[in-house]
Amino acid sequence: MSATVDPLPAAPTDRPGPGEVPEPDPGDRHLRRRRRERLLAAALLAPSALVFAVFVFYPFARNIYLSLYSTPPFPNLPSRFVGLSQYSQVLGSHNFLNSLWVTALFVVYTVPAGLLAGLLLALLAHQKLKGIRVFRTVFASPVATSVAVASVIFFTLLNPQVGLFTYWLGQQNQLSVLDNPTWALVAVSVVTVWQNIGLSFILMSAGLQAVPDELLEACEIDGAKGWARLRHVVVPLLSPTIFFAVVVGTILSLQSFGQIDLLTQGGPLQRTNLLVYNIYDQVFNQNNEGRAAVMAIALFFITLVLALVQIRLLERRVTYGN
């Protein structure tokens, strides 16, 4: 392309004499520089583009492809194209709708509770007292605990034969709470909330540190104390943190897998069969990649819509200082 535009590029030492051919178009030089920059940009972007292509775009496309096929239980057998009928079949199935409902309940059980617990602990720890750092460390400690460890600890505590909780509650020799269709999801949620308290506490503490002391002093002078100060000054100033915690908490909640796998495997009666666990179950236990692919796409859109709604709705109510 460039060859036809500029057949004789001037040597760097060449200076155009008076009355000679007009100066090379400055726009042309500009174009060349931009082309070079573009090449550089492409070269710099290539590694990440490759990583994205391999780990994001290809799986995503493969997922869409799989969702249109009825996949056999064995990968050596042929898949059958069923098109969008698989979507209507899966999305209308009891199994999927149940998972949606359970996931929604799980988000409702875990996100606000985790947030409130974190805020409460952060307010408690936001005192100028001797040794408060010890408490801050203790409150933040669940963040250093992996889901697997937390699940195993709670699994043991809740065991009807040897568990401490069941002993305290006089539930020994009863059916385990994790085996109880009514309470299993609540039990898993409690474990999750405990797990999330660490992160939530750290976020809220950081938010509180950022509340300017002058404002709080001004409140004091104006006579706003305790609840009023919290309600009208602290919480509005914390709103960016709260907003962030809600978004992160919801996404974490939607992605929960470890505690389900370790505590209930989706049971009893699919009452803890969260969408992510259901997808896993479809692939690894039922070998139904096609079905799982449809659910994965559904999860993608749910997350997308939730993120958009949260950003649109919550951002309006958020105060970013000033």
Added chain:
Amino acid sequence: MTRTRKATVPTPTRKRMRHAPPTTLVAVALLAAALLAGCSSSSTTATATQSTNIVNPAACGLSALASATKPVQIVMWHELIQTNDTWLVNATNAFNDSQNQVHVTLVQQPDYQTLFEKYKAGLSTGDLPDVAQFEDTTVQQLIDSQSTVPVQDCIDAGHYPLSDYLPRTLKEYNVQNVQRSMPWAVSDVIMYYDPGKFAKAGLNPNDPPQTLAEVMQDSQKIVASGAATHGIALHAQPYVFEYLLAKSGGEYVNNGNGRISRATAANLTGPTAMKVWSWWNQMVKSGLALNTGSDPNSIDHLLAIGEGNAAMTFEASGVVGPIEAVLGSGQYKGTEIATAPLPALTTGGGVPVGDGSLWISNHSSLAKRAAAWKFIQYLDSPGEQASLAAESGYVPVRVSATKLPVLADRWAQDPNYKTGYTQLTEGTLSYANVGSLIGDYQGVRNAVTDGLVQMLSNSQTPAQAAGIAEREANTAIGNYNARIGSG
């Protein structure tokens, strides 16, 4: 949106690319990836033409082994763990040292499910064993996978005699007169009970209940006497239900338990099944049975005997050793363990075998198939079967193995090891008790678990619970059959 409009302005190609909105880039990438995806899938479709179901003795490869360079290297996947694993390693080393035709490398997998997962993954990657141990519940799936050589090929090619085998152990893995795999490490569900608690309740410890009605009567005496808080601990797991149903003469699925033709529906609301549901419900609701829940990994039903919460339970015969070790240890002082054949609605029934048989892969070369067959014959020989049974509590699949000193002595010393074998010699073979063939076996099991939970913890009546389970099971069976293009 504004960005998309900008992109429609006619500009040189490169410029358009540069200003293209991210969504377009994503779309292009997706398209490219979809093409890639399409390519890889078409290659998998191409490999889908595989073995037929017809018996072909030449496919066993006996002559190929004779002419192959020795030793022929083969790989076996198994899921024996701990002491059983040690036993297998020693037996395999002895086999490798005893001859120079075949050399076996063992690959241990943690459990049946993981082994099967890896096997299925291997069907697309080619990383497959030459011989593998699979569970009884996967027989139909392995047939559907078209990835194995029926051992019938080898039996016919080498005129291998089967008369010494315990008939039930062969029949489980024999589908429409084709022996698909060889029984190896098999077991069945039996009753475990504490004779001490029986004596305390005024019952004869040597006369355990033989019917479910007797279990109920004995449980009443056990609870009334305070020998234990419940008569029996029931693990709400489908294998218990399946064994009770089979021994009572009920077929689990239609079409002769899937033996006449592919099963298309479950039989969970039939008269026999309903009696099992009702018995279970009555036992738990009246407090005679302790419901220890449906977690498949739970051993609370066994611990309950040690804790004084039950005097009986049902469990596989293959775990006699560990059960005796735990309950007979100092931790549970005063607990004794005896075993008896499983009670059922009526006496005189039989039970199917469960657990592992050995399969040969059709991805292996002919020589490797024959080598695998040679190793299977070794593992199934009376000597090795007696040794394994004495070590582990698995049921020997060879009748002559029971007469060898290593096993005869073990049984004389601890009769609990013998119960699983005795029970397999009882009852007439029928479709009900030969073992069910179901494509989505796990799907049906999940349905039964759901039914049990609905009934025991969600106050559904046995009829409602059975109805829920049957509908769910039928959906699972139907979906699977549709996916493999049958029905």
